[in-house]
Amino acid sequence: MKAVLCEQFGPPSSLVVKDIASLQPGPGQVVVAVHAASVNFPDGLIIENKYQFKPTLPFSPGGEVAGTVKAVGPGVSGWAVGDRAIGVCGWGGFADEVVVDVRKLVRLPEGIAMDAASALVITYGTTHYALQVRGKLQPGETLLVLGAAGGTGLSAIELGKLMGARVIAAASSEEKLALCRQAGADDTINYASEDLREGIKRLTGGRGVDVVYDPVGGDYTEAALRSMAWEGRLLVIGFTTGTIPRPALNLTLLKGCSIVGVFYGAFSEREPARYDALMQELLGWLREGRIRPIISAHMPIEQATQALEILGRREVKGKIVLTTALGREGGLP
Template identity: 75%
Template sequence: MKAVLAKRHGPPESLVLEEVASPVPGPGQVLVSVHASAVNFPDTLIIENKYQFKPELPFSPGGEVAGTVKQVGEGVKGHAPGDRVIAVCGWGGFAEEVLTDASKLVRLPGGVDMEAAAALVITYGTSHYALKDRAAIQPGETLLVLGAAGGTGLSAIELGKLMGAKVIAAASTDEKLALCKALGADETINYATEDLRERVKALSGGRGVDVVYDPVGGSYTEPALRSMAWKGRYLVIGFTAGEIPRPALNLVLLKGCAIVGVFYGGFSQAEPRRYDSLMQELLGWLQQGRIRPAITARYPLERAAEALRVVADRRATGKIMLTTELGRASPRQPG
């Protein structure tokens, strides 16, 4: 099988595409034939050894895929060859086949498109957990989404609207903000040309926002924190800007607000039953067409480095997908 490999730690351009032996599943493991693999920001970190998970070299990046079960190992129950699944593998997904524990598979309901399924877990899963469990967002509240045109930000817009919030999307270009509008954002802020805090103040009638969804960090954190309403919740998702901010904690005191960490991977390990419950709700919404991942670019497996470079440089809008020959040959199903 073909696999994109990190044989040394480095930028996307250091990756190589090689023919490698097909893995053999051991006890409790499943081998999945990959149709589509989502490209996420953590993939750009893991290949440079900057992520919290550090697989041994050589390895293939790619933390979530959709495909079909090819082979099951000893003791595996509930999965059989031919089953359509999402594999939440952490790494290994930029390949034609991926080996993972059976516990990391999610069965796909009928009618769900493979690419949409591959785009679901990391982005929508994170946003769903953040907004529903960590922020307990309520209908009528106001949600500010930073980095709103990325895959995670767009999922927060969609889910925020689905949960009844008024959504303000903030991004760096008018083109990105147009996509946010198309996905349901009520208002937009171009924080490259507008004062973030002043615009939030104007759009909220001086009250501020109830929830901030921040996957960016860096220089946007403090003005967003200053824009919180009383008893607001500031969701720390990640730091795509590259800088981990150090906000003044007196602002938390004065706003009566909370800074809330969102670590979806940790949540899946610590609360597996709740994780499964939220995942089933997401899959139901996807099957019903209530959420529609915005897949804006597709690359063949051999162009994985190009796809990762777009994400690393923060030029991506929506979700970027890698497709295998198997995935490109399969008929698209309505999602």
């Protein structure tokens, strides 16, 4: 089997593609034959040893795949060879096969394409949990999405609209904002050409926004926090700028607002029943066409380096999905 390997921590250019032995499942594990693997921001962090999880070298990056069950380990019930599945593996997914703990396996119904399925859990799952559980977004509220043209940002636009919010999308170019409007954004702010706070003030009549979805960090966080409505909620998703902000906490007092952390991985471990219920709701929306992951590029898995470099330069609009030979044989681009 082919695998993209991180043999030493470093930038995407340090990855290598090698043929390695096929995998065997241990107790409570399943081997998934990968058809598609989506590329996510943590994949770039983990190969540079900048992520909170530290796999042992060598390993394959890739935390989210869609494929079919190839082998079932001891103690696993309810799964059989050939079953369609999404695997949330943390790492190991940029390969022809990956071992997944059965607790991290999601059954994939017929009628959902493998590439769309591979782009579902980390982005839409995180956003679903963020907006519904942590942010308690209500119909009629105003949601500001930072970094809105990325995979997580576009998922926030879609789910925010599905939940009845008015959505303001903020991104760094008119091309990106056009994609945001295509995804359903009601209003947009180009924060490369307009001050973010002024843009929010203009679009809300000075009232501010109820919920901020922030996967970006850096200076944008405090600007958004200063633009909150009374009892607003700022959702901390991540830090794609590479800078963890240190906002003035007196703002939370003055605005009666909250800064709310969103750690979807820990939630899935601590509340598996609730996690599964949210996932089944997402799968239903995907099957019904109520959400549609925007995939900007399909690339063969051997081009993982290039995909991660594009992501690192923040040039991705939507998601990049890597496909294996098996996935392409099954009809994926």
